[in-house]
Amino acid sequence: MVCLRSLLKVSLAASAFLTVNLPTQAQDSVKIGITFDAAKQASFYSVQQKQALEMLAADVNAAGGVLGRPLELNFLDDENNPTIAAQRVEQLSNDQVAYIIEIGSSATGLLAQQKAQELGIPNGSPANQNARLTRPNLPSFYFRTGLLDVTMSEAAASYIGKHIPNAKVAIVKDPTPQGLMLGDAAERVLKNAGISVVAVEQVPTGAASATPQALRVMGSGANAVLMVAAALPEMVSYSKAHRQAGNKSPIFGFSATGVSEFITLAGGAADGVIITDIIDYDRPDVAALTKRLAERDPNLLRSPFGIVAYGYGQLVIDAIKRAGSTDRAKIREAMENTKDFPTLLGYEGTMITFSSSNHDGITRAGQIVLRVVKEGKFVTLR
Amino acid sequence: MQITALIILSGLTIGSIYAMMALGYYLVSSATGVINFAQGEFAMLAAVASAVLVGLGVWYPLAILGGIAATLAVSIVSFYGLIVPLRTRGASLDAMIVALLGLTIVLRYGTGLSLGRAERALPAPFDGDPLIVFEVPVQQTQITIIFVTLGLFLLTSAFIRGTWIGRSYQVAALNPIGAQICGVNLALVQVIAFGAGAIVAGIAGWLYAPLYAATYLIGGDLGLKGFLCLVVGGLSRPYGALAGGITIGLLETLSQFYVGSPYSEGVPLLMLIIVLMGRPGGLLGGGHRTG
Numbered sequence: 001m002v003c004l005r006s007l008l009k010v011s012l013a014a015s016a017f018l019t020v021n022l023p024t025q026a027q028d029s030v031k032i033g034i035t036f037d038a039a040k041q042a043s044f045y046s047v048q049q050k051q052a053l054e055m056l057a058a059d060v061n062a063a064g065g066v067l068g069r070p071l072e073l074n075f076l077d078d079e080n081n082p083t084i085a086a087q088r089v090e091q092l093s094n095d096q097v098a099y100i101i102e103i104g105s106s107a108t109g110l111l112a113q114q115k116a117q118e119l120g121i122p123n124g125s126p127a128n129q130n131a132r133l134t135r136p137n138l139p140s141f142y143f144r145t146g147l148l149d150v151t152m153s154e155a156a157a158s159y160i161g162k163h164i165p166n167a168k169v170a171i172v173k174d175p176t177p178q179g180l181m182l183g184d185a186a187e188r189v190l191k192n193a194g195i196s197v198v199a200v201e202q203v204p205t206g207a208a209s210a211t212p213q214a215l216r217v218m219g220s221g222a223n224a225v226l227m228v229a230a231a232l233p234e235m236v237s238y239s240k241a242h243r244q245a246g247n248k249s250p251i252f253g254f255s256a257t258g259v260s261e262f263i264t265l266a267g268g269a270a271d272g273v274i275i276t277d278i279i280d281y282d283r284p285d286v287a288a289l290t291k292r293l294a295e296r297d298p299n300l301l302r303s304p305f306g307i308v309a310y311g312y313g314q315l316v317i318d319a320i321k322r323a324g325s326t327d328r329a330k331i332r333e334a335m336e337n338t339k340d341f342p343t344l345l346g347y348e349g350t351m352i353t354f355s356s357s358n359h360d361g362i363t364r365a366g367q368i369v370l371r372v373v374k375e376g377k378f379v380t381l382r
Numbered sequence: 383m384q385i386t387a388l389i390i391l392s393g394l395t396i397g398s399i400y401a402m403m404a405l406g407y408y409l410v411s412s413a414t415g416v417i418n419f420a421q422g423e424f425a426m427l428a429a430v431a432s433a434v435l436v437g438l439g440v441w442y443p444l445a446i447l448g449g450i451a452a453t454l455a456v457s458i459v460s461f462y463g464l465i466v467p468l469r470t471r472g473a474s475l476d477a478m479i480v481a482l483l484g485l486t487i488v489l490r491y492g493t494g495l496s497l498g499r500a501e502r503a504l505p506a507p508f509d510g511d512p513l514i515v516f517e518v519p520v521q522q523t524q525i526t527i528i529f530v531t532l533g534l535f536l537l538t539s540a541f542i543r544g545t546w547i548g549r550s551y552q553v554a555a556l557n558p559i560g561a562q563i564c565g566v567n568l569a570l571v572q573v574i575a576f577g578a579g580a581i582v583a584g585i586a587g588w589l590y591a592p593l594y595a596a597t598y599l600i601g602g603d604l605g606l607k608g609f610l611c612l613v614v615g616g617l618s619r620p621y622g623a624l625a626g627g628i629t630i631g632l633l634e635t636l637s638q639f640y641v642g643s644p645y646s647e648g649v650p651l652l653m654l655i656i657v658l659m660g661r662p663g664g665l666l667g668g669g670h671r672t673g
Contacts, residue, residue: 039491039494039495040491041599043494043499044499044500044501047499175643175644175647201642201643202642202643202644203643204638204643204646204647205603206594206600206603206604207594208395208396208399208590208593208594209392209395209396209593209635211388211389211391211392211635211639212389212392212635212636212638212639212643212646213638213643215385215388215389215639216639216642219385232501232595233501233594233595233597236594236595237593237594241392244388244512244519244521245388246519261500261501261502261503261595264502264503265501265503265595267503267509299498299500
């Protein structure tokens with residue numbers, strides 16, 4: 001009986017201790033919320049970004065945390081569903097996160113961003129490309145470093161303008177919403193740059209052969225091809241058909257083709273493709289990070305997603321430090337005042353600067369890295 | 383001349399893949415009366431599993447056999463786990479079809495979760511330099527696909543006409559009770575049908591992946607196209623699947639070239655409507671069999 005009473009006392013004391021101390025411990029950490037796609041269509045790049053952010057949190061905590069407090073990441077699955085993404089933002093808001101990073105698809109990002117704006121939570125994405133994301137609200141709480149369709153198109157247009165006299169370009173896209181959006185942006189930018197667009201072709205989803213598209217491109221008289229698709233296998237099909245048809249004109253690819261899977265899948269047909277991308281893998285800091293990420297997951301070797309996510313996380317941590325607190329309004333202001341932040345993106349020396357009228361980190365063609373596939377390897381063009 | 387030849391070759395290649403998918407549906411439905419909508423996912427599973435095994439350094443023929451064996455195992459488990467219990471409980475064909483639709487989701491995302499979501503490369507069985515036939519570059523993969531397809535159809539035809547299980551096929555679907563009275567081992571015929579359908583889908587997946595990619599999302603489109611081709615060609619005989627596949631493959635490719643890609647995606651559906659209006663039993667079908 002005495003024993004039971006003692007046990008009860010100890011239990012009560014322990015419960016009281018935990019009740020008092022657990023919430024304090026939770027309040028002590030700086031929380032960042034992350035919406036991601038765990039298993040659906042966007043999960044391939046979403047999960048890679050998640051792993052990079054987990055590594056960043058471990059690095060930050062090993063170096064003493066943020067504002068002298070541990071960094072805590074709160075991941076919630078948005079199921080690649082915009083409505084669920086908005087619910088997750090609300091959940092994260094209730095969980096008192098200081099910032100929300102959206103690493104799902106652009107479609108889920110749109111609703112998540114609107115909800116975060118409504119709740120006054122600074123948020124953003126390392127990779128989302130939809131132009132509407134940074135336009136609707138001012139003062140916006142949304143910040144991103146994604147490679148925009150317009151910027152990629154400008155970089156390609158600039159290279160084509162310099163290297164291909166009397167350029168006549170064919171645009172090849174895929175029918176996904178993202179692919180169509182990229183195609184429209186590319187056509188607009190090329191035309192504005194005074195470059196003639198002689199064909200716009202679409203490779204159907206799941207196409208095992210893009211021979212008809214490749215033959216139409218040949219027939220159009222194009223002397224350069226811009227593959228702007230978001231879907232990788234469709235562009236692999238096009239590259240193979242382009243070579244099989246005997247077309248010698250150069251192919252330019254957007255960042256979706258800047259992954260090692262493109263070379264693996266396309267084989268010899270990848271050789272000579274010039275890619276507008278955001279990562280210079282030859283940079284010593286990028287190479288070191290890539291190595292560490294690949295040790296964690298071999299899929300992260302030569303994958304841009306881990307690097308963009310890690311770089312974005314660094315930007316957010318820096319803003320929280322400059323804000324000096326986890327006050328959301330102060331963090332938003334600090335993000336907006338980011339000036340010349342050295343980033344892992346672009347060629348060495350590329351800086352990120354936001355302002356009250358610009359929440360896009362990568363806005364100039366000069367920030368874009370150009371790479372070419374040579375004998376089955378990416379080679380950065382200097 | 384060269385352009386026309388390249389387009390026809392491309393259409394025949396794609397059409398052959400569709401025809402194999404349609405044949406898989408035929409093999410299952412002709413013996414069980416069930417349209418197995420998980421056929422596309424069986425093709426996907428064989429492609430992804432083979433690509434994983436190749437990536438692990440397994441000898442190519444063994445990796446392909448391993449992928450197809452995995453698909454066969456899943457199909458047999460799904461037969462005993464879904465179809466047999468539903469049939470025992472007196473469920474309708476519709477209930478079985480819905481259960482198999484559910485299986486497609488489980489297989490698709492289960493494969494993504496367990497084997498990864500990355501787009502994997504699966505090498506083609508013969509992938510050397512293209513052969514030049516009358517100045518037309520023909521990929522060795524394309525020749526392989528067309529010949530394997532023809533071989534599969536000949537084999538199926540011989541199996542259905544030349545073996546007692548094959549002859550039991552249609553009787554089993556038309557009148558299961560009568561077939562049993564005549565001594566047909568219904569359970570055996572049906573499980574063989576499920577297995578044969580899965581093997582054919584697995585072969586289609588193996589040959590499709592080198593042209594595209596091995597990823598957990600390829601099954602949906604393959605499954606849908608295969609089903610459409612079977613309906614267009616006719617459900618009542620195996621060569622209906624071949625006719626449907628080649629017709630749709632050629633029309634799709636020709637319309638992509640002459641009309642443009644954005645409009646060509648409706649071709650299979652348009653073809654389906656036209657054929658069903660004129661010949662409800664399909665191009666080679668005598669009459670529609672409901673099972």
